[in-house]
Amino acid sequence: MSLYEQIKQKIYQRLEESLIKAQEAGELSFKEIPDFVLEEPRERQHGDLATNLAMTLTKQAKKAPRDIANILIANLNTNGTWITSCEIAGPGFINFRLNPLWLIEVIPEVIRQKEGYGAVNIGKGEKVQVEFVSANPTGLLHMGNARGAALGDSLATLLSMAGYEVSREFYINDAGNQIYNFALSLEARYLQQLGFDVPFPEAGYHGEDLIATVKRIIDKDGDKYVSMEEDVRRDYLVRFALEEKITGIRETLEKFGVFYDVWFSEQSLHSSGYVQETINELENKGYIYEKEGALWFKSTLFGDEKDEVIVRKNGIPTYFAADIAYHRHKFARGFKRVINIWGADHHGHVARMKGAMQALGNNPDNLQVILMQLVRLIQDGEIVRMSKRSGQYITLDELIDEVGKDAARFFFIQRDPDSTVEFDLDLAKSESADNPVYYVQYAHARLCSIMRQAKEMGYELSVEPSPEQLELLTSQEERDLLKKMADFPGEIALAAKMAEPHRIARYALDFASLFHSFYNSHRVLVDNAQLRTARLGLIISIRQVLANAMRILGVSAPEKM
RNA sequence: GCGCUCGUAGCUCAGGGGAUAGAGUGACGGUUUCCGAGGCCGGAGGUCGCAGGUUCAAAUCCUGCCGGGCGCACCA
Secondary structure, rough: OOOOHHHHHHHHHHHHHHHHHHHHHOOOOOEEEOOOOEEEEOOOOOOOOEEEEHOOOHHHHHHHHHHHHHHHHHHHOOOOOOOOEEEEEEEEEEEEEEEEEHHHHHHHHHHHHHOOOOOOOOOOOEEEEEEEEOOEEEEOOOOHHHHHHHHHHHHHHHHHHOOOOEEEEEEEEEOOOHHHHHHHHHHHHHHOOOOOOOOOOOOOOOOOOHHHHHHHHHHHHHOOOOOOHHHHHHHHHHHHEEEEHHHHHHHHHHHHOOOOOOEEEHHHHHHOOOHHHHHHHHHHOOOOOEEEOOOEHHHHHOOOOOEEEOOOOOEEOOOOHHHHHHHHHHHHHOOOEEEEEEEHOOOOOHHHHHHHHHHHHOOOEEEEEEEOHHHHHHHHOOOOOOOOOOOOOEEHHHHHHHOOOOHHHHHOOOOOOOEEEEEEHHHHHHHHOOOOHHHHHHHHHHHHHHHHHHHHHOOOOOOOOOOHHOEEEEOEEEEEEEEHHHHHHHHHHHHHHHHHHHHHHHHHHHHHHHHHHHHHHHOOOOOOOOHHHHHHHHHHHHHHHHHHHHHHHOOOOOOOE
């Protein structure tokens, strides 16, 4: 538990004791201790911590909140809590002021824990899987995938900082109808490139990348597939193209800073019989019925709007069947918690997938689906409609080349997944320096610059400041920074609990802002050796915490820019 | 039509039932003999979509309405 959490918990406990003491003395009557908060007030003048306890008791105690507050304060034991004063304010808040010296302990803490500072153990080593992007391997990655990649990867890092054992997984949709369509498109392109006049399939994939792929096949094998059986030809073309595509996807994601632990093939679920086995399992449990020649899953039993086809009339299982098998497989692999990042256009699947998990005997709450609104791309002041079929989309590769990995990742991670974001491409290209990521990176580079100069001036950076020296950090700017650093573990715990990495982006911005303010009003490399040592300890700690936050966001922490 | 979701400053977006709703950006004014001015400081800018309800207290929770996005296939 972080220092800050320990202090807060102590005060919580003392408040409850005060309540009980007041009741025993007959000063206050209540049945149960209400839920109350102890938090940092927004306004600094309201002290370091404030509680609404008195206000939550008004009904039970039948007294005015300010009177209750008085009684509570009178019965409060503040020994060993760092509290220096309590006052009643506003409608009945109790505001506490703390001895600022508690904050200096954070610097040795950061210096000792280094990149581990901020880590908490709410996960207790539990196995969690985050599945994200899982784009169809029939095309290139686009803006929506970019958002999913940034979000999923940061969430995974965040969860591991919070004590979970995290696995990143990419589900490869290498089976089904779309692959069949893909094969037909490849075949048409192949034959067209060799000069045959064949039509391109109506529902085919129009992307230019297919033509490039086909050209490579021709470079390698020439026209030898022209004379072959259709099935053999398509099978070869698809296998070649898929391998190429998946490799490309992997390389692009790695360029974006995203590395997966597992690449899971949908086809493997079909080949191994796991899909069929899963369907049998559901059938044995009585959740399957036949209608109009197809097999249906009774998803309405689990709150879905309608039942879903699981095996088509033609005997081929649907995508849904494979997906159920896939998620069953995840839990069978021992994951206690499974998180999926899906585009908002898939929200209709959430209820039925959870239902399917419940039908198979898993707790549906252990499957968490994070829906991400789609990215609206603006170019020349107009919305660009993205479609894979039409081949009109901005690829992740282009985004990385033109906007930059760090700027793009920060842009996506800053926003709540629920908000539809507008991405103005022209703005991002021409003025990418506007992206707030540079603000944070600049702070980091500046901190490194101070450290470089300190070194040049012959100051030792590895000396841990003494408590006496740290007590010299008394300015408002310094205290704000110390406080923010002390908050970091709590922020990680909260962000992990809520699965909201965008909180860390907010934290990094706020923290960088506090540093810039400090920098503009105080010098670090002063002549006074005591103060200088303390401030060096401070900036070493700030740099560390900032770097730790940036690592969660997946953006680099440059020493110079 | 039904379901999910969003509506907060000119624009892009934060906001854990709490006190005077914030940040970035844009426009405006100030700031460099001194560790990185890609910075800092300042004022201006708001019916938190609308209307009810719950509560000591609502941008936040509930209901209805309005507006945008998405979904409602034997596609994935």
